[in-house]
Amino acid sequence: MDASMSDESANSSVSAFERVQLARHPERPYTIDYIEYLFEDFVELKGDRRFADDPALVCGMALFHGRPVAVIGHQKGRDIKQRRHRNFGMPKPEGYRKALRVMNTAEKFDRAVITFVDTPGAYPGIDAEERGQAEAIAVNLLVMSRLKVPIVVAIIGEGGSGGALGIGVGDKTIMFENAVYSVISPEGCAAILWKDSSKASQSAESLRLTARDLYRLGVVDVVVREPSEGSHTSHQESARLLDESILNALNEVSKIPSAERIAQRYQKLRHMGDGKFL
Amino acid sequence: MSWFRKKNPRIEVVPTDERRVKTEGQFCKCPECDAAIFKRDLEESLQVCPHCSHHFRLDARSRLAMLYDEAEYEELDDEVVSSDPLHFVDTKPYTVRLEQARLSSGLPEAVINGRGRIGGHLAHVAAMDFSFMGGSMGCAVGEKITRLIERATAERGAVITISSSGGARMQEGTLSLMQMAKISAALAVLDEAHLPFISVLTDPTTGGVTASFAMLGDIIIAEPKALIGFAGPRVIEQTIRQKLPKDFQRAEFLLEHGMVDAVVDRREMRAFLIKALNFMVNPAAQVEAQTEAQSSEPQGSLTSDPDRNGHRQSPATDLKIKAQSKAQNQST
Numbered sequence: 001m002d003a004s005m006s007d008e009s010a011n012s013s014v015s016a017f018e019r020v021q022l023a024r025h026p027e028r029p030y031t032i033d034y035i036e037y038l039f040e041d042f043v044e045l046k047g048d049r050r051f052a053d054d055p056a057l058v059c060g061m062a063l064f065h066g067r068p069v070a071v072i073g074h075q076k077g078r079d080i081k082q083r084r085h086r087n088f089g090m091p092k093p094e095g096y097r098k099a100l101r102v103m104n105t106a107e108k109f110d111r112a113v114i115t116f117v118d119t120p121g122a123y124p125g126i127d128a129e130e131r132g133q134a135e136a137i138a139v140n141l142l143v144m145s146r147l148k149v150p151i152v153v154a155i156i157g158e159g160g161s162g163g164a165l166g167i168g169v170g171d172k173t174i175m176f177e178n179a180v181y182s183v184i185s186p187e188g189c190a191a192i193l194w195k196d197s198s199k200a201s202q203s204a205e206s207l208r209l210t211a212r213d214l215y216r217l218g219v220v221d222v223v224v225r226e227p228s229e230g231s232h233t234s235h236q237e238s239a240r241l242l243d244e245s246i247l248n249a250l251n252e253v254s255k256i257p258s259a260e261r262i263a264q265r266y267q268k269l270r271h272m273g274d275g276k277f278l
Numbered sequence: 279m280s281w282f283r284k285k286n287p288r289i290e291v292v293p294t295d296e297r298r299v300k301t302e303g304q305f306c307k308c309p310e311c312d313a314a315i316f317k318r319d320l321e322e323s324l325q326v327c328p329h330c331s332h333h334f335r336l337d338a339r340s341r342l343a344m345l346y347d348e349a350e351y352e353e354l355d356d357e358v359v360s361s362d363p364l365h366f367v368d369t370k371p372y373t374v375r376l377e378q379a380r381l382s383s384g385l386p387e388a389v390i391n392g393r394g395r396i397g398g399h400l401a402h403v404a405a406m407d408f409s410f411m412g413g414s415m416g417c418a419v420g421e422k423i424t425r426l427i428e429r430a431t432a433e434r435g436a437v438i439t440i441s442s443s444g445g446a447r448m449q450e451g452t453l454s455l456m457q458m459a460k461i462s463a464a465l466a467v468l469d470e471a472h473l474p475f476i477s478v479l480t481d482p483t484t485g486g487v488t489a490s491f492a493m494l495g496d497i498i499i500a501e502p503k504a505l506i507g508f509a510g511p512r513v514i515e516q517t518i519r520q521k522l523p524k525d526f527q528r529a530e531f532l533l534e535h536g537m538v539d540a541v542v543d544r545r546e547m548r549a550f551l552i553k554a555l556n557f558m559v560n561p562a563a564q565v566e567a568q569t570e571a572q573s574s575e576p577q578g579s580l581t582s583d584p585d586r587n588g589h590r591q592s593p594a595t596d597l598k599i600k601a602q603s604k605a606q607n608q609s610t
Contacts, residue, residue, distance in 0.1 A: 146463075169462075208364045
């Protein structure tokens with residue numbers, strides 16, 4: 001069965017804001033859950049060698065279908081204690097710099113990179129600003145656009161703006177059908193444009209943040225079906241569908257010679273939202 | 279009946295909103311030091327208060343004029359303007375907001391591209407304007423800045439961006455977000471060609487603009503007291519539920535934390551940039567970068583065969599290849 005799907009087969013009866021709520025569902029599988037299902041011999045790598053380790057962003061080495069790969073992903077917490085430890089999946093600069101370090105290590109040893117995106121956004125706080133949150137994300141965008149090894153990005157839950165993009169530039173972008181990816185949270189958007197954060201369900205519709213919409217806009221390459229009512233209903237089945245989709249994507253991009261892959265990655269980014277200009 | 283009769287007609291009272299003084303509109307008040315400033319003086323000092331050096335916001339075209347030699351430059355890519363890819367409607371349709379922004383700012387978009395010489399060096403400058411929808415970055419802004427960078431790469435020029443932006447434009451959704459990656463990818467190619475990129479941060483620079491090109495300069499400079507950050511101060515206050523210190527996220531704060539190279543007064547900006555360009559523009563380094571790229575495998579999009587990956591090349595790409603072969607001929 002093909003894990004990807006076209007527009008027609010997607011479950012269209014679910015509203016955009018319902019998908020936002022599904023993407024944030026507390027029982028939804030997180031990065032570490034997928035790591036357990038999809039990889040063998042996972043070894044976590046910690047610390048950015050500059051300031052600290054960031055538990056909101058998990059990095060490591062692992063085997064994916066027997067092939068050594070680097071894994072990078074946002075991690076939310078399941079209970080209150082974990083959530084605080086993981087800072088609700090909101091990385092600080094040290095998280096992005098750790099990811100950068102691991103990507104450079106993958107590049108050195110010619111290993112592909114697989115990233116899992118699931119964050120409300122990069123952490124907006126005093127310490128994060130002091131240590132250069134913006135710079136940390138910006139450098140990742142630049143480096144990921146030129147990394148010689150294949151990069152597959154999987155949006156598994158919330159794709160929160162720059163915090164998501166900071167590990168979200170790659171050759172193939174895969175997205176679960178109930179995951180969302182947006183420039184701003186629907187609540188934030190409603191508060192600014194409608195001056196009323198209760199209009200979130202309207203703004204969610206306007207922002208075109210669902211997998212279907214983003215597939216149509218060319219932001220996402222593959223949409224992955226979720227089990228019945230959403231990924232939280234069966235972690236195992238979700239993992240199986242994601243596994244299949246990542247494997248297909250990785251096989252496809254690994255075949256391309258590195259220089260050409262970088263060229264294609266550039267062209268893909270180059271044509272984002274240029275429909276009317278060229 | 280009154281005892282005295284008025285011989286002269288009554289003085290007519292001018293309604294408050296029609297009252298005019300001769301100096302009306304000639305002066306403005308500095309929000310920092312409360313001094314009354316003669317507007318012509320303010321213009322001459324590049325919108326910097328002559329008393330306390332408070333930097334007023336400056337429009338994009340004045341920015342370009344202030345930096346280029348003899349204030350001469352070519353304005354480019356004006357045809358790139360925002361469309362409405364999402365058919366976005368909030369309390370007003372996005373198309374209506376765009377039209378209003380064009381009328382009120384007199385600009386086609388939130389960024390103006392220029393090409394000319396600064397201190398004799400070929401320089402491509404993108405100046406953002408906060409008066410156009412808060413300088414927000416949608417697809418057109420992303421496209422314009424990317425074109426500017428690609429053109430500079432092809433023509434071997436320096437790139438200077440002057441940021442003034444609240445971040446990515448909400449009305450173009452995730453496509454706005456993607457402009458961050460698009461511009462950063464173009465900067466990576468510029469970087470590989472050993473061409474200079476100087477980022478100038480002005481008040482305010484936040485969100486997606488800071489988290490992409492604005493923080494990627496070989497040199498990053500800021501105007502005094504400019505608000506610069508990833509998250510806006512209101513968002514941070516809501517998150518941590520504390521009042522922020524007064525000079526938090528100001529240019530001087532960033533300087534102290536090692537995030538910018540210098541805080542430069544606007545009146546010294548041009549001189550500073552010329553000094554930096556004198557250091558950074560080095561044809562020898564550029565030739566070296568080229569031979570390096572040629573000796574290894576082709577490094578990316580700009581030198582790859584367009585037919586093989588099925589994408590057509592932009593005119594800028596052709597230019598780059600021409601420029602390269604020309605440089606090759608010179609170097610051999």
